[in-house]
């Protein structure tokens with residue numbers, strides 16, 4: 001029978017199928033290949049292990065790091081890290097202690113790989129096609145870019161996976177999102193996913209595993225595919241995935257945790273069998289034309305409130321829109337482009353990889369950031385930071401007047417103290433624009449790294465095509 005990518009991975013990992021015998025049916029038990037762990041959602045799970053006197057079943061299947069509560073400013077003269085609160089400090093210290101106690105390798109401050117868990121997993125080659133991957137973190141969907149089934153779990157489940165390497169799950173349904181055609185100049189993977197969420201809405205993927213396919217998706221590099229899959233959760237999907245292909249294999253080859261030698265050849269053979277079979281059906285399908293996608297931004301307080309950057313904020317009069325207009329201090333029918341920008345944040349597991357930093361640098365090179373705008377650029381991992389510095393990107397950023405920080409989640413969520421002030425407008429390459437996400441009263445506009453960099457230069461929400469040297473195809 002023809003199967004989808006999702007079905008192949010699901011079937012290969014079922015330890016015990018869902019029982020439908022008793023009406024409700026017990027969920028399936030599935031095996032987990034890789035468990036990503038960070039300091040925020042692990043403490044209770046470790047406490048539970050301790051309470052029950054259990055061990056971590058497969059320490060070698062855990063990839064552990066610190067990312068959310070970590071300061072992005074360097075240590076002081078005494079080597080002290082500037083933690084925002086003692087609680088943030090303790091969260092990190094607790095993970096150090098738990099890793100020691102349970103025999104887990106922690107990519108802590110001294111690791112050259114440390115970073116946002118969704119950036120470092122792929123970078124290390126830990127994320128591989130065909131795997132089941134979980135993390136106590138909603139943006140685990142990022143790893144689906146490799147043709148893995150990757151999704152976020154709750155803290156209780158983090159404990160289950162630690163103890164058993166298995167998880168109870170109901171089989172989700174599938175949603176195919178096909179995007180065909182060439183992207184217009186200045187349009188990036190971030191614009192594709194913002195456009196998709198704008199089209200299908202924040203509930204458009206609820207309960208589903210999305211497979212992104214079509215010629216536009218095939219043409220994306222791995223970092224673009226990660227950006228795309230990363231935001232799947234923002235339309236309510238359980239996971240997002242892209243079938244593996246040569247682009248995937250080329251990215252993974254030679255990475256520290258990827259298979260080597262003959263194992264590599266065997267792995268690639270197996271991975272080639274993963275893509276959705278001809279004739280396999282998704283439960284639902286959405287089709288998008290790449291030509292319809294423009295640089296996109298959010299205007300409201302959820303990631304589905306999206307407009308083409310040249311459009312006016314919609315003339316909506318429903319309760320959600322009114323609340324959003326009020327919080328965002330925007331008026332329906334007026335353009336968002338041209339609004340004063342207080343802060344630009346380039347970072348997060350959506351857009352903090354080398355290609356994102358290069359995109360930002362392509363606009364910031366030999367330019368200055370507008371007066372009255374603060375720009376924070378935070379690489380996703382220590383390895384990304386090193387790679388960016390090796391090609392001099394940090395010099396471009398510093399010369400433009402931006403701040404160049406240590407790797408971590410930073411202002412995506414502000415748990416480490418990197419926040420915007422009340423009322424400030426932030427153009428942010430992250431994935432959530434909820435009220436207060438980037439600081440109490442801070443107003444978030446989600447955008448691509450190109451749009452963020454263009455807005456940094458002008459100090460206003462700006463169409464990045466104003467900075468492109470190529471002809472502005474489609475621009476009115």
Ligand SMILES: CC(C)[C@H](C(=O)O)[C@@H](O)C(=O)O
Nearest residue numbers: 040041068136137138139413
């Ligand atoms: C802190 C963590 C549990 C949370 C998540 O689940 O995604 C965070 O990463 C986020 O992006 O909101």
Ligand code: SF4
Nearest residue numbers: 139348349409412413
């Ligand atoms: S970068 Fe943001 S979205 Fe990603 S894991 Fe960290 S807080 Fe969550």
